[in-house]
Amino acid sequence: MSPAPSSKIVAELKKRAQKLGFVQFGIASAKVPADWQTNLQNAIAKNWHGDMDWMAETFERRVSPNALWPEAKSAIVLAYNYTPDTNPMDMLGETDKGIISVYARNRDYHDIIKGKLKELAGMLSRQAACNVKVFVDTAPLMEKPLAQQAGIGWQGKHTVLVSKQEGCWLFLGTILTDAELSIDEVETDHCGSCTRCLDICPTNAFPEPYKLDARKCIAYLTNEFRGVIPVEFRKPIGNRIYGCDDCLAVCPWNKFAKTTADIKLQMREDLRAPDLVDLAKFDDVAFRTHFAGSPVKRLGRDAFLRNVLIALGNAKGHDVVGDIKAHLNEDNPIVRGAAVWALSQHVTSNEFVSCAQSAKKTETDETVMAEWQGDVK
Incomplete structure (x- = not known):
């Protein structure tokens, strides 16, 4: 020692x-x-x-x-x-824009x-x-x-x-x-009776206070998880395309927080309110270039596009059907499945069936077929 x-x-x-x-x-x-x-x-x-x-x-x-x-x-x-410098929850109503943590x-x-x-x-x-x-x-x-x-x-x-x-x-x-330093006093809990962070969670990811079920957490589903996002979480995800800050944003202790002084952590203007239809156009090279130096790059283009397509499915009232259809024949079945679900949120049953019949890569793909066979919302 x-x-x-x-x-x-x-x-x-x-x-x-x-x-x-x-x-x-x-x-x-x-x-x-x-x-x-x-x-x-x-x-x-x-x-x-x-x-x-x-x-x-x-x-x-x-x-x-x-x-x-x-x-x-x-x-x-x-x-x-x-x-x-702004509350990330302020963008939840701008459904044609993507929210990045x-x-x-x-x-x-x-x-x-x-x-x-x-x-x-x-x-x-x-x-x-x-x-x-x-x-x-x-x-x-x-x-x-x-x-x-x-x-x-x-x-x-x-x-x-x-x-x-x-x-x-x-x-x-x-x-x-390995040096033995003089330790500081342990901090105590000051949450009191407040439950704002638990109440705001869109997917009820907290089975009890101080416990998190990551499988229901939007941050996990859009940042860490690479598979098919369960149907029950897609609408609650809204326009969150990378992470979720809701439980942090509502904490009353943030009244003492000051905007970061580090310019490298201040929001890039092109990531403040990016258009979903623009993000949906990214190929792998464009994705890697756009998010160079950002944690988003680690997610990979396909998982990111999966998130963007789910957000486009939730972009009601916006003309995004053509942008969604452009991904019905993606090589990655998870991306195609997300496109199928997103399309089902915007078109009639007849239009949906017509698209299913014209799609090229779904006949033997169980993942995508399950999406085609789901209910049109």
Whole structure:
């Protein structure tokens, strides 16, 4: 174990973190409460993680920082503000426009934060002669509970971290070290009787407060999931084409949040209210070019187009039938199936049957045939 750094070194580290743009800084022990394992185990047993198999596969390492790095003694947790300049829910009525989650409207936050964390970790390592490791949402580390242990905020009823000073719009980064640091006081829960985040969920993804069934969550369905989105969630998705921020946006603690000062996280104008019909025209090259540097790029063109087509199906009152029909013969059956469903939301039964008869690639495709045979809404 490395010697304990002086309080002066920690104070200098905190001051540097502030200059780098971090709005919260806290320290927790790498030894965490036993109930972390129980909570995660219960969620996985109920399959609330959906297709995110990596959560189960990395369970043993995920339940504790010491399981990930046995020599770790302390965890420095930092929060970075990405508060938007407008409420993302204001666009829900603009059904011909696509809504992209606030965190993905510009540069990938991993690229922005990791470099800053490395600078801080290097500073600590040099001054305290200790070993360090940095993490930004890419390793099996339970960052939100760890942030609560570090006094940064608490995990709200929507399972997202909430800060009394900064609200919900926070990215988290962690520095593990084998130095034993003086830990901060654990933050307590300040949700009270409020249930706004639970009540606003379009798909009832919260089986109970503080519990999330990802299989029903629009953020999971449009960001992580690559398969056929279940029919019962397609209308509730509305015009959300990448993620969902509703439960964050309604949190009353956001009254203390300030718009992010980092220009790399401020909304790109072309992603503020993109036209769905324009997005539907993207081939793979256009998709990758348009979303270069954005988290959206990781989704891939086909899954993104699936989302766009579902949103076009919900764009009632707009002339989008031709744009939907253009995708009835896509190579990917999941995309074709989404186009079939979207078409069914806009045309009469006779028109729908006529399109089915003229389509070229559906005869032996069970996925798409199931969509053709569904009820016309």
